[in-house]
Amino acid sequence: MTANEDRGNARRTQIFKAAAAVFARQGYHRARMDDIVEESGLSKGALYWYFKSKEELATGLVHQMLTHESEALEAVVSRPEPAADRLRFMSATFARDLTESPEKASLTLELLALARTVPEIRECFSSHHEHFVDQISRLLAELRGTRPSSAETRTAALALSALIDGMVLRWALATQPFDLESALRETIDALVQDANTPGK
Amino acid sequence: MTANEDRGNARRTQIFKAAAAVFARQGYHRARMDDIVEESGLSKGALYWYFKSKEELATGLVHQMLTHESEALEAVVSRPEPAADRLRFMSATFARDLTESPEKASLTLELLALARTVPEIRECFSSHHEHFVDQISRLLAELRGTRPSSAETRTAALALSALIDGMVLRWALATQPFDLESALRETIDALVQDANTPGK
Amino acid sequence: MTANEDRGNARRTQIFKAAAAVFARQGYHRARMDDIVEESGLSKGALYWYFKSKEELATGLVHQMLTHESEALEAVVSRPEPAADRLRFMSATFARDLTESPEKASLTLELLALARTVPEIRECFSSHHEHFVDQISRLLAELRGTRPSSAETRTAALALSALIDGMVLRWALATQPFDLESALRETIDALVQDANTPGK
Amino acid sequence: MTANEDRGNARRTQIFKAAAAVFARQGYHRARMDDIVEESGLSKGALYWYFKSKEELATGLVHQMLTHESEALEAVVSRPEPAADRLRFMSATFARDLTESPEKASLTLELLALARTVPEIRECFSSHHEHFVDQISRLLAELRGTRPSSAETRTAALALSALIDGMVLRWALATQPFDLESALRETIDALVQDANTPGK
DNA sequence: AATGAATGAGCATTCATTCAT
DNA sequence: GATGAATGAATGCTCATTCAT
Incomplete structure (x- = not known):
């Protein structure tokens, strides 16, 4: 029955939202299933009906989360504008999203730590990272006029995506807050300029 | 008595070593105090004599850890060689160290996640990050002939240090292992080349 | 649902009974929650489902306990017989109850000691004591033909209730056992006689 | 060596004082040996040198404590004044002592509860109670012109001593403080008056 | 599907006591 | 006699998971 499936999906979404909030706030291990139950407005039985365990x-x-993010990224990368603009747009979108809901960075850090211990989660992040590099490679290839699969381009893409992650990490933990968007923009601008410099 | 202090410090070091091993292996929350007790060869009482709680x-x-790391970094940055060499050397040392004992990256990720929840740990990382950027700024300033405190230099330094962190993160989580040292070297080389390019 | 409430109340009663037995036997501090769990036949989780902590x-x-005791006392005081008889009856009932289950005195002593440390328990005993004096005042007032609120009557009631408590205390700790009922009876008889003596 | 013995006794007294303070404040079970160590100004080793265990x-x-109290009581009872005055004086002294240092009542309650569990302590209190009744009997016998060992006199003495204990107990736990001295005085006065009444 | 009472293994921490110095 | 670091059994409480209803 589609009606049932719909309700099921709605429930799942509801639970994900609650879990995201609680994990971001308290961390995975300090989050009790009861906290998620309360946050979600469902009952404990319901929660265990949809998910066999906390880990699941x-x-x-x-x-x-990573599926959403990949799709969003792909949407940006596939736009018709020039590659440089798409790169800047991506970075800005990314930064704005996190600035508006900083708990996302928190949550991601928490789940990254969890990835060390839970192979399936690790797999998710790992392939997401690869996908991320792929997309950035496409952009950089256009920008530099190289093939996306060239070693140089992939190295640059890996560097860029690592840079973004590292910047977000620092931003999330910084005691003295800084503006994520401009920090990213300045860096990207410098790199894009390099990319256009003949001889690169 | 210095003898007592010495023994006390030795014990503390012994405990740190055990805790580092256990946290790296199991993560902070899955690590039981008893595991650390066993790993350290001390008794539970001794452990609590030196540290009031797991969190402490x-x-x-x-x-x-961060004090050690800062000192190591400072030692490298203060060497007499040309800035570019020091930069490469730093990156290589860093990469080799992690490649030889990958559990360090694991441990750091774990403790970064803990920083979100424990203010004192967060403070540690935050100031360590700042210190890191300071040192990189010194190197880049020499490299580019700017002042270490110039906005451009600091932005670049922030970017570079973020890049290193992000790269390590990806390396630690990658399902398909890659060579951290060469990945970092290639990136650094590219950047150093840029830095030497006139007009930069 | 009333059915659920009923079961809940039954559980609570079950736990109280077990706790009373264990506290009486071992004292509050030497009683382990596991002892109460075992005595109650429930599980530890169930116990903590109904009570947040040992102290609670x-x-x-x-x-x-004190509610029960107050109700019992009130029932006796409200009987239709002459005040002197009610007084004797109360004392006899009280003594017989304790003689039959001496652990009650033990338990009370234990909880009195706890009252020093736990404000809410102290409050309970304190107001129970006041209520006790109120009831005795009613009896003595009838007996002596005074108002229950007269200072003399209240002093006498306070004295009498203190006397009962003190006697029970000695009885509970006496190495050479004595008969609580007759000790109380003799004292009360002497006092009642005084009360009837003209000029009192 | 007497010098050593003296120091030993001084230490013991010092420790008793500290223990009394800590037990009164926190109760026997919540008092840690370390608390007593700190309060006494001695070291843990020293404490265990003088007492084999917490219970000892x-x-x-x-x-x-009880030896002191017995001696004090005996001193009062042996005074040359009329029995009624000695009775009043005893009660007043008792009340003033407690009013000035209320922690004594707390401490006694705590130790009474401990008596339930520790036979030697129970024995102490039990014989102290008997001694107390003996002394009161002497006073009442003089007052009433009976033999101290007569059943009536002993009953009255038991009642009086129970009354005092019970009153102190209530006073120690009362939420709404009352004046212990006058409460005792009024009661004693009433009883003394009775005692003088012919026919009693 | 949903509820929430019940389960019980797990764990951080405490603290009386010991003992090498 | 005195010190205080070290010991380790003991224990209150948590919380993921189950299951009768």
């Missing part, structure tokens, strides 16, 4: 819930959440 | 132990460990 | 369990137990 | 320390303390 976390795994599902990671799947969902 | 973790905090102490972070202090110690 | 003790507090609840005191509430229940 | 408590037992020794009870011995000391």
Whole structure:
């Protein structure tokens, strides 16, 4: 029955949202299933009806989050504008999203730590990272006029994506807050300029 | 008595070592105090004689680790060689160290996640990050002939240090292992080349 | 649902009974939650489902015990017989109850000691003491033909209730056992006689 | 060596004082040996040099306290004044002492509860109670012109001593403080008056 | 599907006591 | 006699998971 499936999906989404909030706030290990139950407005039985365990819930959440993010990234990369603009747009979108809901960075850090211990989660992040590099490679290839699969381009793409992650990490932990968007923009601008410099 | 202090410090070091191993292996939350007790060869009472709680132990460990790391970095940055060489050397040392003992990256990720929840740990990382950027700024300033405090230099330094962190993160989580040292070297080389390019 | 409430109350009663037995036998501090769990036949989780902590369990137990005792006392005081008879009856009932289950005195002493440390328990005993004096005042007032609120009557009631408590205390600790009922009876008889003596 | 013995006794007294303070404040079970160490200004080793265990320390303390109290009582009872005055004086002294240092009542309640569990302490209190009744009997016998060993006199003495204990108990736990001295005085006065009444 | 009472293994921490110095 | 670091059994409480209803 589609009606049932719909309700099921709605429930799952509801639970993911609650779990995301609680994990971001308290961390995975300090989050009790009861906290998620309360946050979600459902009952404990319901929660266990949809997810067999806390770990499975976390795994599902990671799947969902990274899928969303990949899709968003792909949407940006596929736009018709010039590559440089798309790069800047991507970075800005990314930064704005996190600035508006900083708990996302927190949550991601938490789930990254969890990835060390839970192979399935690790797999998710690992392939997401690869996908991320692929997309950035496409952009950089256009920008530099190289093939996306060239070693140089992939190295640059890996560097850029690592840079973004590292910047977000520092931003999330910084005691003296700084503006993520401009920090990223300045860096990207410098790199894009290099890319256009003949001889590069 | 210095003898007592010495023994006390030896014990603390012994405990830090055990805690580092156990946290790296199992993560902070899955690590039981009994595991650390066993790993350290001491008794539970001794452990609690030196650290009031698991959290205080973790905090102490972070202090110690980051202090060591800062000192190591400073030693490298203060060498007499040309800035570019020091930069490469730093990156190589860093990469080799992690490649030889990959559990360090694991441990750091774990403790970074803990920083979100434990203010004192967060403070440690935050100031360590700043210190890191300071040192890189010194190197880049020499390299580019600018002042270490110039906005451009600091932005570049922030970017570079973020890049290193992000790269290590990806390396630690990658399902398909890659060579951290060469990945870092290639990136650094590219950047150093840029830096030497007139007009930069 | 009333069915659920009923079961809940039954559980609570079951736990109180077990806790009373264990506290009486071992004292509050030497009683382990596991002992109460075993005595109650429930599981540890169930116990903590109904009481958040050992202290809350003790507090609840005191509430229940003193409420019961107050009601019993009130029932006796409200009987239709002459005041002197009610006084004797009360004392005899009290003594017989304790003689039959001496652990009650033990338990009360234990909880009194706890009252020093736990404000809520102290409050319980304090107001129970006041209530006790009120009831005795009613009896003595009838007996002596004064108002229950007259200073003399209240002093006498306070004295009498203190006397009963003190006697029970000595009885509970005496190495050479004595008969609580007759000790109380003789004292009360002497006092009642005084009360009837003209000029009092 | 007497010098050593003296120091030993001084130490013991010092420890008793500290233990009394800590037990009164925190109760026997919540008092840690370390608390007593700190309060006494001695070291842990020293404390265990003089007392083999916490229980032995408590037992020794009870011995000391009750011995003091018995001696004080005996001193009062042996005075040359009329029996009624001595009775009043005893009660007043008793009340003033407690009012000035209310922690004594707390401490006694705590140790009474401990008596339930520790036979030696129980024995102490039990014989102290008997001694107390003996002394009161002497007073009442003089007052009433009976033999101290007559059943009536002993009953009255038991009642009076129970009354005092019970009153102190209530006073120690009362939420709404009352004046212990006058409460006792009024009661004693009433009883003394009775005692003088012919026919009693 | 949903509820929430019940389960019980797990764990951080405490603290009386010991003992090498 | 005195010190205080070290010991380790003991224990209150948590919380993921189950299951009768």
